[in-house]
Amino acid sequence: MQRIATMKDVAQKAGVSVMTVSRAFKQHASVSEDTRKRILGIAEELGYVFDSNAATFRTQKTGFVAVIIPSLNNANFADTTAALSTALKPAGLQVLLGYSNYDVHEEEEIVEQFLRRRPEAIVLTGGRHTGRTRELLRRAQIPVIETWDLPEDPIGHVVGFSNATTMHDLVGHLVASGRKRLAFLGGDTNGDTRGADRRRGFVAAMKYHGLSPDRLISVGDPPISMREGADAMSRLLRDHADTEAVICVSDLSAFGALTECARKGVRVPEDIAIAGFGAYDISAVCFPTLTTIDPHPAEIGRSAGELIVSLLRGGRSGKNDPVRIEIAPQLSVGGSSA
Amino acid sequence: MQRIATMKDVAQKAGVSVMTVSRAFKQHASVSEDTRKRILGIAEELGYVFDSNAATFRTQKTGFVAVIIPSLNNANFADTTAALSTALKPAGLQVLLGYSNYDVHEEEEIVEQFLRRRPEAIVLTGGRHTGRTRELLRRAQIPVIETWDLPEDPIGHVVGFSNATTMHDLVGHLVASGRKRLAFLGGDTNGDTRGADRRRGFVAAMKYHGLSPDRLISVGDPPISMREGADAMSRLLRDHADTEAVICVSDLSAFGALTECARKGVRVPEDIAIAGFGAYDISAVCFPTLTTIDPHPAEIGRSAGELIVSLLRGGRSGKNDPVRIEIAPQLSVGGSSA
DNA sequence: AATTCTTATGTTATCGATAACAATCAATGT
DNA sequence: ACATTGATTGTTATCGATAACATAAGAATT
Incomplete structure (x- = not known):
């Protein structure tokens, strides 16, 4: 168990000053190509590893x-x-x-x-x-x-x-397809700030279209899992059976909702449309594929x-x-x- | 744009030595409770933020x-x-x-x-x-x-x-259910070392049961997406239509495979059983739920x-x-x- | 009262690199 | 031949904290 080599060790073995070793490790410093190669060779030989912390400390970067x-x-x-x-x-x-x-x-x-x-x-x-x-x-x-x-x-x-603004497009799309009784699933807690913004956007968009934004389903604190999406969907189907479309706070909960529909025999999109958020891989692979918003992460x-x-x-x-x-x-x- | 405060600044304002300030910031150092509170108060007042890099450099930790x-x-x-x-x-x-x-x-x-x-x-x-x-x-x-x-x-x-060993249990389970024509999807490249280990384990387990491990489907380099799982499944169904079960290198590809079956009208598990690896969230939520291995990440x-x-x-x-x-x-x- | 012990604080040297400046030497220009 | 330039290398001080040791003052012990 020997001490870890420093630039000093390399400098001594190479017969140069520490400064020259330091320069050899920089890109644009003025060291002759011969010396640089020799120094880097000796460094490798000694198992020297550059100490970023020391450099960081000196340069304050x-x-x-x-x-x-x-x-x-x-x-x-x-x-x-x-x-x-x-x-x-x-x-x-x-x-x-x-x-x-x-x-x-x-x-x-x-x-x-x-x-x-x-x-x-x-x-x-x-x-x-x-x-x-x-x-x-x-x-x-x-x-x-x-x-x-x-x-x-x-x-x-x-x-x-703007998380809120994204909901305008989405609500617009669903309304344009003839659906009027829309629900929003999630975004009900302080923890989920972006979800809450989306929910606010949903409410605003619904009002803009003269529709009632009263189908708001809670899911609890993030991270919101697929499972929670399924549970919330189950509650939505129970309490608002005539809902025509549901926007979920993310694709994960949307997928959970989708599976819940499959289990309950509710057809998507014939009986109810589902949309998510995030353009997660799953949105493009599941069946049917999910309508979603791609925020280009x-x-x-x-x-x-x-x-x-x-x-x-x-x-x-x-x-x-x-x-x-x-x-x-x-x-x-x-x-x-x- | 003023210089960032250091311990020295705090020490001067508090009328103590730098060492005392250093001690005030440690947990078990011997400083009177009065002095410590006063120093921390002054530090806050000056907007002093402890410099881990300097400490790191001195202590070499x-x-x-x-x-x-x-x-x-x-x-x-x-x-x-x-x-x-x-x-x-x-x-x-x-x-x-x-x-x-x-x-x-x-x-x-x-x-x-x-x-x-x-x-x-x-x-x-x-x-x-x-x-x-x-x-x-x-x-x-x-x-x-x-x-x-x-x-x-x-x-x-x-x-x-052992990634290889996990496949013994899984193959055993599928064989015990009466299935004999098993396929493995993935693990065919150098990049996917753990996938390759699983595939080796699959081959070994098949041989152990006296079955032929010749249904090996390629998916390419990791990360292996759901989409690639679906594509590979499509090839499997085309080339080995009588396969009774398929083990996928991960739950994500397994889910892709599952959706491919849904699209093709192949029933899971009646026509073909599917298993994954990883116990990802989706394995417990999708329909049907996925047989998988939980490696307890x-x-x-x-x-x-x-x-x-x-x-x-x-x-x-x-x-x-x-x-x-x-x-x-x-x-x-x-x-x-x- | 003298001694020892504790607690709180100060002093000095130091971790390993680099900026800034100095020095050396060969090449070049006049 | 001499001044000048440029390329290469060396010297010194320094970044901000802490270990190790030293010291001072009061408390406890004899």
Whole structure:
């Protein structure tokens, strides 16, 4: 069990100064090609591994971008995170990933913990946060990007879409197909802020069409599982048997609802139409396929990543003007509402 | 845009030494309760945020545990990661998460990148890695834990199960139901090492029962989507119409296969039984429910996390004996093979 | 009262890299 | 031949916290 090698060890063995070794490990530093090769060879020989923490400490640039998503186990957020990570990689930035369990207080805790690591930027999911979270982020003096929402009073930058507005298209589509008695399933708790926004959008859209938005079914706190979607559908069928279409807070609950219909012998879309949200894989594979909204999760991640790179490495002049990028969600009509 | 406050600033304002401030931020350090409160108050007032990087640098303890999974977008690995993260948290350890895209060379790259951050331990998914990966990890002199497999020649510790062996139970169950012409869907590429192990296990189990393991359907490289499962099923039905049961490399492909049967009018389980792997949510919700194997992903994560904590913080004496923890996967019989 | 023990706090050196500046040497221009 | 330039390498100070040791003052012990 010997001590881990440092640059000093490499420098000694190579007969050069530590600075020269440091340069050999950089891309554009001025070291003769001979020396560089020799040094890297010796480093490999000694099993030397560059110490990012030491470099980070000296330069005060960690290369970290903190990313907080509600849950690891969600394909939408995973897609956003993967695309974000990919966009950051060429700039030498690394994602520090945390999850909040859909709870703004847990989010606050993680933000506080992450800020101690001195990330160069931070990406949040959603536009609702505790006052302390906002204050901590304001003080941190790093780019803050809120995603998956279009908050009215953003902390900093925004890459997202309006969850409420997406419901206008969807309700419009269902109404155009002649259906009038529409229900909304989910979005009834404080925890599910995006779901609640969608529900508000549903109510607004129904009123816009002169319809009564009184078929609102609860499902409880997120994450909302397929099972919960099935249970809620069962209640809907019991309490509002004449419903003509149901919009679910996500594709997962929509799929659960779909299976419940299969079990109950309710035909989709003949007896009832079903729509979801998120364009999860399952929406395109299940039978019938699901009508859904594709919020382009990867596009959000890529866009946020590019924004961060341009803010941190692009030498932007107007660092002070917050950027607001709107990603347009897309209605995708499937067999479940044909 | 003012300079970020350091401990020195807090110390000056509080009229104490930096060391006292440092102690005030620790749990068990000897500072009078009065002083501590006063210091923390001043810190808050100044907007001081503890600098983990500096502390890390001095103590040479980063508090990072590197975790590499094949893909962010996979509920099984997400469950393992979440449970791991939860188990590490009380010990003050934080997950540094990366993904390999199911590619051992990408894995090698991430391992190399992560080691520069000096994680205190590293968790890999699977038991197959490049020679260089193994060498890098050996040199790093930190606990290495391979998961989701039981490699014959592990690098260090292991928390997992034998993918091949799980197929014995499953084949046994299907054979016991009177089915003889079984097919396996997936596991045909180098990329899908765990899938390939399952396929090998399938072949071995078939031979054990004196049956011919010649119905092997390709699906390509992971991640294997529902869609690919459906496509593969379509080929199976075309080429081996008399197949009585099919085992799919995962629940996602199994579900795709299930939907394909629905489209083709093939009844499940009457005409053909279907089984998956992974006990994903969908297996319990779809209709019919899927027969599957639950590898207890969260249990793997929890167990790996506890192992790491005991290795790093528990002051284990026998640090040198590699630990091998076997998690027993569980057969879950659903309607798809009734 | 003298000694020992405790508790609270201060002092100094240090972790491993890099920025900034200095120095050396060969090549080039006049 | 001499000044100038450019390429390469070296020297020194430093980032912000903490370990280890030192010290001071009051409490407990004899």
